Each structure stands twice: as C-alpha cells, then as structure tokens.
Amino acid sequence: MDPIPQLTDLLGPAHVLTGEDTQRYAHDWTGKYKGTPRAVLRPADRDQLAAVVTLAARHRIPVVPVAGNTGLAGGAYADGALMISVERLNRIREINPRARTATVEAGVILSQLHDAAAAQDMVFPLTFGARGSARIGGVLSTNAGGSNVLRYGTTRALCLGLEAVLPDGRVMDVMSPLYKDNTGLDLKDLMIGAEGTLGIITAAVVRLFPRPRAYATAMAAVESLPAALDLLNRLQETTGGAVEAFEYMPGNFMRHLFRCRPELRPPFAEPHEINIMVEIGATAPRDATPGPDGRLPVVAILEEALAEAMERGEVLDAVVAQNEAQRAEIWHRRELSAEICFSRQPVIDNDVALPLDLVGTFLDRMEARLQEIDPGAETVNVGHLGDGNLHYTVWPATDRPEMKEIIREAVEDEVAALRGSFSAEHGIGLSKLSTMTRRKDPVALDVMRRIKSAIDPQNIMNPGKLIPSGED
Amino acid sequence: MDPIPQLTDLLGPAHVLTGEDTQRYAHDWTGKYKGTPRAVLRPADRDQLAAVVTLAARHRIPVVPVAGNTGLAGGAYADGALMISVERLNRIREINPRARTATVEAGVILSQLHDAAAAQDMVFPLTFGARGSARIGGVLSTNAGGSNVLRYGTTRALCLGLEAVLPDGRVMDVMSPLYKDNTGLDLKDLMIGAEGTLGIITAAVVRLFPRPRAYATAMAAVESLPAALDLLNRLQETTGGAVEAFEYMPGNFMRHLFRCRPELRPPFAEPHEINIMVEIGATAPRDATPGPDGRLPVVAILEEALAEAMERGEVLDAVVAQNEAQRAEIWHRRELSAEICFSRQPVIDNDVALPLDLVGTFLDRMEARLQEIDPGAETVNVGHLGDGNLHYTVWPATDRPEMKEIIREAVEDEVAALRGSFSAEHGIGLSKLSTMTRRKDPVALDVMRRIKSAIDPQNIMNPGKLIPSGED
Structure with missing residues (x-):
C-alpha cells in the first residue's frame, strides 16, 4: 500500500517530500552515508508526528528520525524508509x-x-x-x-x-x-x-x-600527560570545579594545523609535544572584577597555577589570553580539528575514551603497535583530555584496503585492554555495528536486543542502527 | 523441590540462614514491612551470587536482593522468596x-x-x-x-x-x-x-x-520561599556552584524539634517561619586560609551574601557557624528530622519533589486543602529545598482510617498539578505501587512492564516491587 496520499492528507503536500526534494536530508555532512528515503515528512507538532508514526506502524513501514543531520555515525541514514524530520517542532x-x-x-x-x-x-x-x-x-x-x-x-x-x-x-x-x-x-x-x-x-x-561573567583561557605546553592530569586536578581544586575545557592538542596536531592553515599564528616560540588548552569559567563577581593591577582574578588564578607548575618543571611554556580576541584565537585552533583530521585520505578516525590516568599509556602502546603494523603511518590527535576522550586519527602509510580494518582493530584492542570505550561521544549508528558485536559485553548486547524487541516488536523504528542484530 | 541443600553445598551452611536466623534481614527499620523469607543467602562473591540466581531461575523461585536494610519503601520485603544479601561482597x-x-x-x-x-x-x-x-x-x-x-x-x-x-x-x-x-x-x-x-x-x-578544605555553614531566617530561592541562586553564582546543602526547616519543624528535644538550643532569639540551613564547601586553598581578620574567606563570602540579603529585607536573621562544634549543632537539628516526623501516630509521610519555583505554591495550596479535608491536621515538613525535594509530613486530626488515603490523594493531586513527583528519593518498593498505577504516565508504565518482562520473563527478580502489575 502506498502511504503517501494519507501522509499528504495529514501533513499537507508541502511537508511530504519525495524524489529529489529528499536529498538534502538523505546524506550526512561527511558524505559517507547517502540514502534514498521513500519520503521525508515534516510534521508540525508532536501530535502530527505521532499520527505519522501510527500510520507507519500500521503499514509496518520503517521510520528514520532526522534532526540536524550533523551526526558522524550514519544514525540518520535511510533507504526506503520514511524519514521524519523534527525541524518544525522548533519552539x-x-x-x-x-x-x-x-x-x-x-x-x-x-x-x-x-x-x-x-x-x-x-x-x-x-x-x-x-x-x-x-x-x-x-x-x-x-x-x-x-x-x-x-x-x-x-x-x-x-x-x-x-x-x-x-x-x-x-x-x-x-x-x-x-x-x-x-x-x-x-x-x-x-x-x-x-x-x-x-x-x-x-x-x-x-x-x-x-552564565560565567569572565573566562580565563590559556595554552600550556606540558612536560608529560601525567603532569597534565596533575595540572587539571590542581586547577579543579583551586577553582572549585570551574574548569570548563581541558583540551589536548599534541605536536602532531599542531604541525598539521599550521601546515593546512599557514596563516595561523603558533601559540609558542618553539613547538612542543603536549599542548593543553585550558579554560576556566567564573560566575562569581569577585573573580570577574579587575583587581588593582587590572587583572581579572580568574586570570590571576590560572596564571599563578601555571607559574607554579613551571617552577616544578611540569609546564614548559604558557600563554594566557589577555582579551577576547586572544581567547577566540585559542579556540579557533581547537575548532579546526575536524578539518585537519579529515585533510588527508584515507583516514581512520577513532572516537575513544580512556580512564583519565591511562591516556598516555594508550598513546605509547598505539605508537608501538603502529610501528609494527604499518611503519610510516601518521597519527593526528586531538581530545577532551579532561574526559579521557581522544579523537585518535590515523593516516595509514600503506594503501592496502584491509589496512583500515587492521588499524581499527589494533586501536580497539588497546582501548579494550585499558577498559576504555570504542565510542566516547559520536555514537554507533551504522558505523560501529560490527565493533559493537565484537567488543561490547555480549550479555549487555542481549539485554539491548530484548529491550528493542519489547518496545519495537515490529522493528520499524530506525531499524539496523545502534544495536547489532546478532547476525552481523 | 527444596533448593536449600544445593544452596548449602554452594555457599556453606554458615551462609544459608533459615527460620529465626532470617529475621534480622526480614524487616525494615520502620517496622512497617516484616516478611518471612524462605532463606537468606550470603554469597561470598559475584560468582557465587550468580550461581545462586542461576539455581533460583532454574527452579523459578523468587529472589529478593537485600543490602543495608535501610530503605523506607518495602523494596527488600520478602515472603517465601530467597533473600540474597550482598553484605559479603564488601571490598x-x-x-x-x-x-x-x-x-x-x-x-x-x-x-x-x-x-x-x-x-x-x-x-x-x-x-x-x-x-x-x-x-x-x-x-x-x-x-x-x-x-x-x-x-x-x-x-x-x-x-x-x-x-x-x-x-x-x-x-x-x-x-x-x-x-x-x-x-x-x-x-x-x-x-x-x-x-x-x-x-x-x-x-x-x-x-x-x-575534599573541601573548609565549610561555611549557616542558619538563615528568610522572608519568603521566593526570597530563599533568590538567595540560593545568588550563592550559586558567588561560589561558582559550591553550595552543598540548602535545607528547608519551617517553623512547624522547629516547634516540634524543640518540643521533642527540649535540650537543644534554638538558632535564633525569635522563632521564624522559613529557616534555611545552608552549607558551602571550599576546595580552593584561597577560600580555606584565614584572612587578616582571622575569618575563612569562604565564611566571609557567606556572611556577606547574608548581610546583603538582610539589607534588602529578604533575610530576617542569620547565624553563621564559627567553628566545627557550631556546624555540628546546625547539622544535628536537621538530621533529627526522621525522629521528629515519626514522633506522632498516625503519620502520613510524603517524599515529593517540585519545580524549584513552585515549592511555596504547593505548600499554600496544601494548607488550604487540609483546612477543608481535615481541619486541625498538622504538618511538619523538612526538605532539600535546593532540589525541590520536600518531606511533607501530615499528622491528621481525624482518626478515621480512610483519612490517610484522602490526605495522600490530596498531596498527590497538588503535586501532579505542578508537575511534581510523588517519589523524589525514597523510591516505590511496595509502598507506592498504587500511586504508580494512578499517577505515572500509563505509556511509561507499559514500557516499564515490557522491559521487566524482556529481562525477567519468569518474574522472579524482586517480583511485585516498583512496577505495578497492571492488576492492582
């Protein structure tokens, strides 16, 4: 049965897109996933959306929800399914x-x-x-x-x-x-x-x-990853937990950043291997009101912590933003990470998490592994070090198609050995279904499948995503 | 089939308790729930515990887990079931x-x-x-x-x-x-x-x-509940979110506290209707090192915030703890709440939560409702005001047994009208199954039942708790 006439009655013709009109919903921004939805539906509100799903359920037609199309894992890929966009539920x-x-x-x-x-x-x-x-x-x-x-x-x-x-x-x-x-x-x-x-x-x-009334933002070159973690822990105490960002930008990231964007200014006179971007947010008036020396107290706190760490030899160099333009410059470098990591093909991007104290162990082990597997492979990493979340990107040296899988497996091995996660924040979608099958606790997988069947016995709601079927 | 011999083989006779030996596990501390478990089992570790559950599943014998026996909702009540204590998994x-x-x-x-x-x-x-x-x-x-x-x-x-x-x-x-x-x-x-x-x-x-290096702790008499919320929000800004406790102890609580415990010292010379216990925890050395005037900066921050609020007429009186003994005295009054609320029978205790800005609305509406339903009923309340969580206790004036249900229904009505919760932190267990049936979204209840059946198809794991069967 063709559900389109009924859907058109329900939503109006302007909100039932078919053919070419579906294309801007049908592919993600990486270009990796490109589907052919049966139609894209744009309900006006929750009740219309529920009516659309009711209709789909009655006819057992698969449904794929789509929001901003910014996912990286193929979660909104639709082929033959009805895509339901939530864009008009925008109040x-x-x-x-x-x-x-x-x-x-x-x-x-x-x-x-x-x-x-x-x-x-x-x-x-x-x-x-x-x-x-x-x-x-x-x-x-x-x-x-x-x-x-x-x-x-x-x-x-x-x-x-x-x-x-x-x-x-x-x-x-x-x-x-x-x-x-x-x-x-x-x-x-x-x-x-x-x-x-x-x-x-x-x-x-x-x-x-x-809303923080002021920020203190800095780039610090740190002696080692353990020293970076100590710096974070000390800052958390000194600020009562007000560290908002603690981002890792290693030497490999910096080198490729300035290669791709030669117009950018390096933070330090000399390049360093372990660069940390740190930001503290101050909501208290006492921290956001300039002192007698004109400095914001929140900036003074950060400067003093960095100075102390330099005396101990844990911080090698540091630059604290003195105004909003310098803060924006520091953030801009960090926010170019997707552009940098995807600037070369083939690319193996891994969104992993590790216990905070084992990030360095992971990197050391991976370096050794890569030397064995694919000497000459390059890595370019960036990460939310305060969460143990690394975007660990590999550019293989060998162009054999199976190398991608071999390297991905090696990353997963080392992550698993340290009780890390193979998906920290990007999710599973279609992209990591086979990893889920191989790496997730099998009992947990079975429980997920049972929950899915219990709530969606017809398997029409974004089918084939997140939870591997067990037949993969 | 009698599973006890097999369980005894598995755990050793010292850890399979039957008859009288089960009694200290079989009733909760309120004395409201008193069961007769078939046996109490004390596995030594996870694998023994799993073996016990496997055996119970094979024989379809219900299992009730028990930990510290401190629940208030009958969640660990067991009649005929095997109780599994986790006490030996204590590493x-x-x-x-x-x-x-x-x-x-x-x-x-x-x-x-x-x-x-x-x-x-x-x-x-x-x-x-x-x-x-x-x-x-x-x-x-x-x-x-x-x-x-x-x-x-x-x-x-x-x-x-x-x-x-x-x-x-x-x-x-x-x-x-x-x-x-x-x-x-x-x-x-x-x-x-x-x-x-x-x-x-x-x-x-x-x-x-x-670990906070210092605390600032105070009792404040506040002009109104909206003024209390403003004080909390201001303190959160001033301290960067370091408020650890913001507890409500109204006049009715204070009066019964000093009646039950006449040896205690009131915080203020005059009694007040809205008393707030506030505590700030300081992890930063700068807040925990005495200043030139001998005061801890964290204490100064709290004193200044209270002084400003007094000038605005929002705070009527305030006492800030000057040492650990005074801090302990403030906490002691708060921690007697269970004793005070249960000091009279019959008692209707309600563990409700409300949106932060609607706590006063709830209390006003309830006062009016109670005047209609049971004039002369008394309330004694205490709550985690910073979370919108009220322990709202009613001592009915009328001794008719149905009055308990009528008042409980009225509380639930007013809570529901303000999108509050009928169980903020104590949980459901057996005590609130009928409330779950009447008040929880029916679709959510259906989803809970489906999940329960999917994970526990034999319904042997703490059966009859939390999720109403649908036949209640």
Missing part, C-alpha cells in the same frame, strides 16, 4: 531562570537555545562545533558531548525529562522538570543516546546554569 | 585519586567508602542519615539522594559503570570507568533505581571529588 516553550530550566522542542537548533538562555543571563552549557546546525532531538538521541562535559556533564546529565513518540505512535510523557524523581525505571536515560531506535524524542526539559 | 577494589574514581562492591557500607575516599583526601559526596548502615548496592538500586545532591547529583550522576547479575544468572558487565561512553543503550542507568527488579548490582565504579 522554545519556556526559559525559567529562577528554576534554572528550559523546555525545548526537538527541532530547536542548539545555538538558538544558547542565545535564548544568554538573553536571560543563563547558559545551556553543552556545545560543540556543529552547534549552528545540530538540533536538540539529535543532541539528546546521541547523548552528545563536546568541550565542556568536564564541568557540566554530557547531554544526559543536562536533561531532566522528555517526551517521545514510541514505535507504535503512542506518546510517552516523562517530562519531569525535577532534580529528583524516583518513579520507576529510568526511561528518560534509556531514550537519551538510543539514536532513535526506541522512539522519537519530541521535547525535553533541560538544565540551565549561571 | 573496595580501588581508590584512584588521580582518575577520581573508586571501584566498590555492592556490600560496602556507604560510610566505609566515605572513610576510604577521605584517606586519599577525596570525597564520595553522596550522604544521608543512614550512611552507617546503607550499602552501595542499595544506594545504587534506589538511586539514593540526600543532602548534597544540589552540588554533586544523585547516585546516578555519581556512578560511571556497574556490573550486575541478571535474573537468569548471567553477569552483565557495563563496568565503565569512563566519563564519556556512548556504546549502545544506557543499561547502567536502567539498573540504577530499578530496586533490584532487573537484576542484582554486584559492583560499581563511582566518581570521587576533591
């Missing part, structure tokens, strides 16, 4: 600065929520490069991370409650605006990070925080 | 101050973990009155809250990964020590707060934080 229903919550629909763009919070002198802290395109529904469905998870947690920690349309079209309302709510199984966190396999998130209540 | 496997994690088994007592963290100059921040008896397995299974959720979150936010024995005896390992780990559905958070209905948590990796 910020409430910003409540006293209760420190915002109620937002799934189609709201992350940077719109940033702006709406800022207008009330608050911050929704989650942020990452794609913030101008990513939409809240996708942010929630992938449990997005980014640069200041260190202070505020991942999306999961920032979401208090949500509503979702289930695979049978029913609406589940766990839209709690509360900081404590122990009423049964934790369905909110089950939906977050489920990549749309259990339903389509339509709205959420998220946490807001007081 | 703290690792305290890692550099990675800021601890690996602990389910039988570890909360205060033991506090001590082990403190020995490394770290803190595991979760705390509440029963910390000397509650065990980690129960803390996790109930997603315990307590007094400093405001700063550090509930148990869920403090746990990075865990392992659990499933209802069929298999071990599920999602023991991630990572701050970012997006590898499939969030089974960790599903097990937390599941009250043992999906399996038995045997160990976990939890977060540690730097």
Whole structure:
C-alpha cells in the first residue's frame, strides 16, 4: 500500500517530500552515508508526528528520525524508509531562570537555545562545533558531548525529562522538570543516546546554569600527560570545579594545523609535544572584577597555577589570553580539528575514551603497535583530555584496503585492554555495528536486543542502527 | 523441590540462614514491612551470587536482593522468596585519586567508602542519615539522594559503570570507568533505581571529588520561599556552584524539634517561619586560609551574601557557624528530622519533589486543602529545598482510617498539578505501587512492564516491587 496520499492528507503536500526534494536530508555532512528515503515528512507538532508514526506502524513501514543531520555515525541514514524530520517542532516553550530550566522542542537548533538562555543571563552549557546546525532531538538521541562535559556533564546529565513518540505512535510523557524523581525505571536515560531506535524524542526539559561573567583561557605546553592530569586536578581544586575545557592538542596536531592553515599564528616560540588548552569559567563577581593591577582574578588564578607548575618543571611554556580576541584565537585552533583530521585520505578516525590516568599509556602502546603494523603511518590527535576522550586519527602509510580494518582493530584492542570505550561521544549508528558485536559485553548486547524487541516488536523504528542484530 | 541443600553445598551452611536466623534481614527499620523469607543467602562473591540466581531461575523461585536494610519503601520485603544479601561482597577494589574514581562492591557500607575516599583526601559526596548502615548496592538500586545532591547529583550522576547479575544468572558487565561512553543503550542507568527488579548490582565504579578544605555553614531566617530561592541562586553564582546543602526547616519543624528535644538550643532569639540551613564547601586553598581578620574567606563570602540579603529585607536573621562544634549543632537539628516526623501516630509521610519555583505554591495550596479535608491536621515538613525535594509530613486530626488515603490523594493531586513527583528519593518498593498505577504516565508504565518482562520473563527478580502489575 502506498502511504503517501494519507501522509499528504495529514501533513499537507508541502511537508511530504519525495524524489529529489529528499536529498538534502538523505546524506550526512561527511558524505559517507547517502540514502534514498521513500519520503521525508515534516510534521508540525508532536501530535502530527505521532499520527505519522501510527500510520507507519500500521503499514509496518520503517521510520528514520532526522534532526540536524550533523551526526558522524550514519544514525540518520535511510533507504526506503520514511524519514521524519523534527525541524518544525522548533519552539522554545519556556526559559525559567529562577528554576534554572528550559523546555525545548526537538527541532530547536542548539545555538538558538544558547542565545535564548544568554538573553536571560543563563547558559545551556553543552556545545560543540556543529552547534549552528545540530538540533536538540539529535543532541539528546546521541547523548552528545563536546568541550565542556568536564564541568557540566554530557547531554544526559543536562536533561531532566522528555517526551517521545514510541514505535507504535503512542506518546510517552516523562517530562519531569525535577532534580529528583524516583518513579520507576529510568526511561528518560534509556531514550537519551538510543539514536532513535526506541522512539522519537519530541521535547525535553533541560538544565540551565549561571552564565560565567569572565573566562580565563590559556595554552600550556606540558612536560608529560601525567603532569597534565596533575595540572587539571590542581586547577579543579583551586577553582572549585570551574574548569570548563581541558583540551589536548599534541605536536602532531599542531604541525598539521599550521601546515593546512599557514596563516595561523603558533601559540609558542618553539613547538612542543603536549599542548593543553585550558579554560576556566567564573560566575562569581569577585573573580570577574579587575583587581588593582587590572587583572581579572580568574586570570590571576590560572596564571599563578601555571607559574607554579613551571617552577616544578611540569609546564614548559604558557600563554594566557589577555582579551577576547586572544581567547577566540585559542579556540579557533581547537575548532579546526575536524578539518585537519579529515585533510588527508584515507583516514581512520577513532572516537575513544580512556580512564583519565591511562591516556598516555594508550598513546605509547598505539605508537608501538603502529610501528609494527604499518611503519610510516601518521597519527593526528586531538581530545577532551579532561574526559579521557581522544579523537585518535590515523593516516595509514600503506594503501592496502584491509589496512583500515587492521588499524581499527589494533586501536580497539588497546582501548579494550585499558577498559576504555570504542565510542566516547559520536555514537554507533551504522558505523560501529560490527565493533559493537565484537567488543561490547555480549550479555549487555542481549539485554539491548530484548529491550528493542519489547518496545519495537515490529522493528520499524530506525531499524539496523545502534544495536547489532546478532547476525552481523 | 527444596533448593536449600544445593544452596548449602554452594555457599556453606554458615551462609544459608533459615527460620529465626532470617529475621534480622526480614524487616525494615520502620517496622512497617516484616516478611518471612524462605532463606537468606550470603554469597561470598559475584560468582557465587550468580550461581545462586542461576539455581533460583532454574527452579523459578523468587529472589529478593537485600543490602543495608535501610530503605523506607518495602523494596527488600520478602515472603517465601530467597533473600540474597550482598553484605559479603564488601571490598573496595580501588581508590584512584588521580582518575577520581573508586571501584566498590555492592556490600560496602556507604560510610566505609566515605572513610576510604577521605584517606586519599577525596570525597564520595553522596550522604544521608543512614550512611552507617546503607550499602552501595542499595544506594545504587534506589538511586539514593540526600543532602548534597544540589552540588554533586544523585547516585546516578555519581556512578560511571556497574556490573550486575541478571535474573537468569548471567553477569552483565557495563563496568565503565569512563566519563564519556556512548556504546549502545544506557543499561547502567536502567539498573540504577530499578530496586533490584532487573537484576542484582554486584559492583560499581563511582566518581570521587576533591575534599573541601573548609565549610561555611549557616542558619538563615528568610522572608519568603521566593526570597530563599533568590538567595540560593545568588550563592550559586558567588561560589561558582559550591553550595552543598540548602535545607528547608519551617517553623512547624522547629516547634516540634524543640518540643521533642527540649535540650537543644534554638538558632535564633525569635522563632521564624522559613529557616534555611545552608552549607558551602571550599576546595580552593584561597577560600580555606584565614584572612587578616582571622575569618575563612569562604565564611566571609557567606556572611556577606547574608548581610546583603538582610539589607534588602529578604533575610530576617542569620547565624553563621564559627567553628566545627557550631556546624555540628546546625547539622544535628536537621538530621533529627526522621525522629521528629515519626514522633506522632498516625503519620502520613510524603517524599515529593517540585519545580524549584513552585515549592511555596504547593505548600499554600496544601494548607488550604487540609483546612477543608481535615481541619486541625498538622504538618511538619523538612526538605532539600535546593532540589525541590520536600518531606511533607501530615499528622491528621481525624482518626478515621480512610483519612490517610484522602490526605495522600490530596498531596498527590497538588503535586501532579505542578508537575511534581510523588517519589523524589525514597523510591516505590511496595509502598507506592498504587500511586504508580494512578499517577505515572500509563505509556511509561507499559514500557516499564515490557522491559521487566524482556529481562525477567519468569518474574522472579524482586517480583511485585516498583512496577505495578497492571492488576492492582
């Protein structure tokens, strides 16, 4: 049966796209996943969206939710399925600065929520490069991370409650605006990070925080990764946990950055191997009011911590931003990471996490492994060191097609040996299904499959993503 | 078939308790729930525990996990079931101050973990009155809250990964020590707060934080609840989020406190209606080193905030602890709350949560409702105001047995109208099954039942708790 006429009745012809019109939804920005959806549907609100899913369920047609199309793992790939875009569910229903919550629909763009919070002198802290395109529904469905998870947690920690349309079209309302709510199984966190396999998130209540009045931002060249971790731990004590970013930009990243972007200014006179970008956010007036010497106290705190670490020989060089332009320059280098890592082909990108004290061990072991497997392979890394999250990118020297798999396996081996994760923040989608099969605890996989079947017995909701079928 | 001989072979006779020997496990401390377990089993480790569950599953015998027996909701009630105590799984496997994690088994007592963290100059921040008896397995299974959720979150936010024995005896390992780990559905958070209905948590990796070097603790009499929330929000800005406790002790609580404990000293010369206990924790040396006037800077920050609020007329009186003895006195009053609230019978205790800005609305509405329903009923309340969590206790004036239900219904009505929760931190167990049926979103309830059946198809794992059967 052709569902398009019924869908057109439901949504109006302008919001049922077929053929060529589906193309801008049908491929991700990496260009790796390009599908042919049966149609792209743009419901106006939650009830229309639920009606679309009900119809799809009745006809057993697979459904793929799409939000901002900024994922890296193929989670929104659709071939033959109905794509449901949440873009028109785009209201910020409430910003409540006293209760420190915002109620937002799934189609709201992350940077719109940033702006709406800022207008009330608050911050929704989650942020990452794609913030101008990513939409809240996708942010929630992938449990997005980014640069200041260190202070505020991942999306999961920032979401208090949500509503979702289930695979049978029913609406589940766990839209709690509360900081404590122990009423049964934790369905909110089950939906977050489920990549749309259990339903389509339509709205959420998220946490807001007081907006920092000032930042202290620096680049530091550090003697070793253990010294970097000590620096982070010391800064966390000194600032009461106000470190917002602690980013790792090793020598290999810096070299390729200045090769690709020769117009950029290096942070230090001499290149260094371990470069850390650190940022502290100060909400307290006492930290954000210039002292007698004209310095912001929050900047003084950072400068003193860096000076002490230099005396101990743990920090080799450091530059603290003295104004907003210098801060922007420091961030700009970091935010070019995707461009740098994908500047050469073939590329093997790995989004791994490690226990904080084992990042250096991982890098040492990988260097040795790569020397054996593919001498001459280059790595270019960047990472959220404060979370143990490394974007570990390899440019193989050998152009044999199987080399990609061999290197990926080696990365996964070393990550597993250190109890790390093969997917820190980018998720599984289609891209890591076989890794899930090989690396995830088999009992956990079985539980995931049981939950999926229990909630989506027809297997129509984003089928084939996140949870390997067991036949892969 | 009698499983006891096989269980005795497995665990040794000392760890298979029957008859009278089961009694200290079989009733909770409120005395409300008193069961007759078939036996109490004390496995030595995870593998023995898994073997016990495997045996129970084979014979379809219900299993009830028990940890510290400090729950308030009947979650560990067992009649005819095998009780499995986790008390012998009591190793703290690792305290890692550099990675800021601890690996602990389910039988570890909360205060033991506090001590082990403190020995490394770290803190595991979760705390509440029963910390000397509650065990980690129960803390996790109930997603315990307590007094400093405001700063550090509930148990869920403090746990990075865990392992659990499933209802069929298999071990599920999602023991991630990572701050970012997006590898499939969030089974960790599903097990937390599941009250043992999906399996038995045997160990976990939890977060540690730097230990505050100094505290500033005060009692403040505040003009209104909105003024109290403004004070909290201002303190959060001024301290960069270092408020650890913001506790509400209204006039009714204070009056009964000093009636029950006449030896205690009131905080203020005159009684007040809205009393707030506030505590700030300072990890920074600059806040914990006495200034030229001998004051700790963290204390000065609190004193100044209170003085400013007094000038605005928002704070009516305030006393700041000048030493550890005065701090202990302030905490002691707060920690007597269970004794005070249960000092009269009959008692209707409600553990509710509200949006932060609607706590006063709830109290006003309830006062009006109670005047209609049961004029002369008294309330005695205490709460974690920073989380919107109220322990709202009613002593009815009318001794009709149905009055309890009528008042409970009224509380639930008002909570629901404000999008609050009927169970903030104590959980559901047996005590709130009928409330779950009436008040929880029916679609969410259906999803919980499906998940329960998918993971525990024989319904042997803590059956009848948390998730109403649908036939209640």
